[in-house]
Amino acid sequence: MGKNFQAILPEHELFIKQQQMFFVGTAADHGHVNISPKGHDVFRILSPNKVAYLDLTGSGNETSAHLSVNNRMTYMFISFEGNPLILRLYGDGTVILPGTQEWEETAQHFNILPGARQIIISNIEIVKTSCGFSVPLYSFAGERNLLLEWADKKGEEGLEEYKKKKNSTSMDGIVTPIGHQYD
Template sequence: MGKEFTSITPQHEDFIRKQNMFFVGSAAADGEVNISPKGHDVFRILSPNQVAYLDLTGSGNETSAHLTRCSRLTFMFVSFEGDPLIMRLYGDGEVILPETPAWDAMSGHFNLLPGARQIIVSNIHKVKTSCGFSIPFFHYEGERNKLIDWAAQMGESKLNTYRATKNAISMDGIPTPLGIRNESVE
């Protein structure tokens, strides 16, 4: 049933590329565990042991905050169509903010969507697969563009204001890299 690997194989990469969504799990030493679903074409496999995703502006910024305290990240991919499979990628994470040399180097891997606020990069040390036999079938109908449309309508100036008020501190009171950067600019 379950198998463990030290890196992403070509078969894993093929499976990941076929998925229309993924989940990111993170936690600090205390406070809430966060699991965020992600859609759109934002996930990239950079090497067998490194992945990244373009993180879009949302109502919270928990993963980013957790990474300031604890670098552990888990990604989960689930097959909702075809053969059953659950795949988890275990690694550490790092936040890359716009207007940094790392952003300039990393952002070329992505189609920068409206609302792009940061890139999360993870070095993967373990890949685990499990059966997924109990996962129901769901049919993919398409992306919801509400977040992209909202971000495009807001524009960068209003998004920066939104991020400063809604994305600078986690629900557990942990400053995010965006919040830390804003404090150092002021």
């Protein structure tokens, strides 16, 4: 039942925009595989073969660490309401940090939320859809704003200290691009 495509088609774009969350998957050459859920309005389709998302400060930074070693990346969108469908985007991932020319160019596509720490940009090679028949139905009740409120309360200095402490190295000891800023 799965189908492969070489680019994001208009019907794929519509499906992606209807989803309230997505997942990103990465892995380095060794250590743990990471799958992270993402909420809020942080995902953008830049072209049929290029996407980006605004990554918010969190308790870890595994995606960024993995991409600095092995830039393979998968995005997954799942229909929890309506017709069943799973859509995956396979490609690469590159970390863009604030203060760079790439950030200035790419950040224009986003409403920069409190706690924004980096943008992940990806070139997409394969779009794959599958049935999603076994995915349960869930109803969307709303966004959790706890992370945004936490980032607002921490302030810029507090966030910098937090990122230095919690986002500089992965759980497997891989230094992230944020960590390289503090070398």
